[in-house]
Amino acid sequence: MLRDVAVLALDGAHAFELGVFCEVFGIDRGDDALPGYDFALVSATGAAVATRHGFEVRAPYGPERLASADLICVPAYDPRVPQPEALAEELRAAVRRGARVLSICTGAFLLGRAGLLDGRRCTTHWRYAGELARRHPRARVESDVLYVDEDPVITGAGTAAGVDTCLHLVRKEHGSAVANAIARRMVAPPHRDGGQRQYRERPVPRERTGSLxxxxxxxxxxxxxxxxxxxxxxxxxxxxxxxxxxxxxxxxxxxxxxxxxxxxxxxxxxxxxxxxxxxxxxxxxxxxxxxxxxxxxxxxxxxxxxxxxxxxxxxxxxxxxxx
Known part of the structure; x- marks a missing residue:
């Protein structure tokens, strides 16, 4: 049963995706008789980290807090920003002991660096799917879905698909009634049809130069x-x-x-x-x-x-x- 949730605050993290984890797993909804979690925001050093938006987030816990988590959440971040190798090892150790890891958007790049996508289906934002596949050729990257559940590794697509991904896990753990209630509190759909294909940019008409x-x-x-x-x-x-x-x-x-x-x-x-x-x-x-x-x-x-x-x-x- 999912009880202990740790969310990584990474250098260069995207605030929306980080906030999705905090919203779904970090709020006490006991007044609605909904399950709560032992929630922790964790950074590699236990110190504040700079987001991509220019402000800092203070994480009360260091990486040692990851050892007790049933679920470790990885938000989107700039994959060009190096992350400590210790975080990749903590993710590997978590999966070895039976915990889950869940990424949103480019958070999948950290899972890939940890080797957790090898041989598994996974996803990320459609704009970065090709790069994820190039960096991690043993991963089976799917660019047309909102999320992929390859338990214990769960990956979500870009930005708002993080809500779909987290609610999917809540539904899996606690049932549809709980997921639907949380979705209502968030004023979000409990489930969306389709995948990322409907959100991709359509090709812009261009000058054609071929013989046809x-x-x-x-x-x-x-x-x-x-x-x-x-x-x-x-x-x-x-x-x-x-x-x-x-x-x-x-x-x-x-x-x-x-x-x-x-x-x-x-x-x-x-x-x-x-x-x-x-x-x-x-x-x-x-x-x-x-x-x-x-x-x-x-x-x-x-x-x-x-x-x-x-x-x-x-x-x-x-x-x-x-x-």
């Missing part, structure tokens, strides 16, 4: 039409085989995969910027039906068109946006 640039521009301008590989190849003046080979060379994917991706991007744009019916958007994006649009959203973004619109759509004119 005119064809790609033509495709983007005609996404609502029925487009086959044969039709695209004819437009390029190439055989289908040559067109498919050139296409992969210039885009890194197949014509149909690229076409579907562009259609999903167009649908995302209309869901964000218009209040048009989803059926009309599916047709305009060349995906035909709502079911087809829903299928590709689920596969590529891990969510539904309606959920995506609720999250990213502009508020209706005159709608209340705050207190």
């Amino acid at each position: 640039s005119p064809v790609l521009a033509w495709i983007e301008a005609n996404l609502d039409r029925e487009l086959t590989v044969a039709a695209m190849a004819r437009r390029a003046g190439l055989s289908e085989r040559t067109f498919a080979r050139r296409f992969r060379q210039e885009t890194g994917t197949t014509p149909l995969q690229w076409l579907t991706g562009q259609r999903v991007l167009l649908a995302q744009h209309h869901l964000e910027t218009t209040d048009d019916p989803v059926a009309a958007i599916a047709h305009r994006a060349g995906l035909g039906t709502v079911d087809n649009l829903r299928h590709h959203f689920a596969r590529r973004l891990g969510t539904t068109p309606h959920a995506y619109r609720r999250t990213f759509g502009a508020p209706a004119p005159g709608a209340a946006t705050g207190p």
